Amino acid sequence: MHQVLNKFREGLVVSCQPVDGGPLDRPDIVACFALAALAGGASGLRIEGVANLKAVRGVTEAPIIGLIKTDRDDTEVRITSTLEDVDALAQAGADIIAIDVTDRARPVTQRALVERIHSHGKLVMADCSNAAEGEEAARLNCDILGSTMSGYVGSKVPVAPDLALVEALSKLDKFVIAEGRYNKPDLAVQAVMAGANAVVVGSAITRPEHITSWFAEGIRSALHKIEQNQ
Structure with missing residues (x-):
């Protein structure tokens, strides 16, 4: 499994997660996004959902981080929150399984999830929101520490990425994404310079709706300023 991490090291991992319910939210399209990302130089992929994962695994042997997002009434944790999720991802062909390790109530303990993932011979990516969670994930023998959840457990999502968290995680002697x-x-x-071994990029590559909105909002803002100055 260390060969998987070697493929990721200092590379780009593309998260092929279309907007839920959007026109591109189909497994065959996700597989096409994955192939396009790999053709552009990505070293690996992050794929949500069993159907999408199976579709992508069917067209490439590139390393895949798999996860399942589920909205539940008993927890705010959405990413791979049950043992059944782990089993499904392992069977669908994920090389790495991502779990939310934020300090929140959950249906299954973090330790149980980690042990189940390792029992399938897969690696664990711990999606953290702060350094303390990274330290706990390292103690639980998670193979990868990610800054994924930083900014997503509060009321307002910041604009900038959390480079300070990347730097803190890099001091824990684990592979950092x-x-x-x-x-x-x-x-x-900047993330690589702060200590990341790899970087995940999602919306800026595989969500045209978001990319389009960035341009559209920027142009509208500029036109509004021009109108005000006339």
């Missing part, structure tokens, strides 16, 4: 709001190449470079 920077994730969360890395929507420009220079930000990804």
Whole structure:
């Protein structure tokens, strides 16, 4: 399994997660996104959902981080929150299984999830929101520490990525993946300089709706300023 991490090291991991219910939210399209990302130089993929994972695994042997997002009444944790999720992802072909390790109530303990993932011979990516969670994940023998959840457990999501968390995680002697709001190449470079072994980029590559809105909002704002100055 260390070969998987070697493929990720200092590379780009593309999160192929279309907007839920959007026109691109189909397994065959997700598989096409994955192939396009790999053709562009991505070293691996992050894929949500069993159907999407099976579709992508059917067209590539590239390393895949798999996860399942579920909205539940008994927890705010959405990412791979049950043992059944773990089993399904392992059977669908994930090399790495991502779990939310934030300090919140959950249906299954973090330790149980980690042990189940390892029992399938898969690696664990711990999606953290702060350094303390990273430290606990390292104690639980998670193989990868990610900054994925930083900014997503509060009331307002920040604009900038959490480079300070990446730097803190890099001191824990684990493989570190920077994730969360890395929507420009220079930000990804900064993440590597802060200690990340790899960087996940999602919306800026595989969500045209978001990319379009960035341009549209910028142009509208500029036109509004021009009108005000006339």
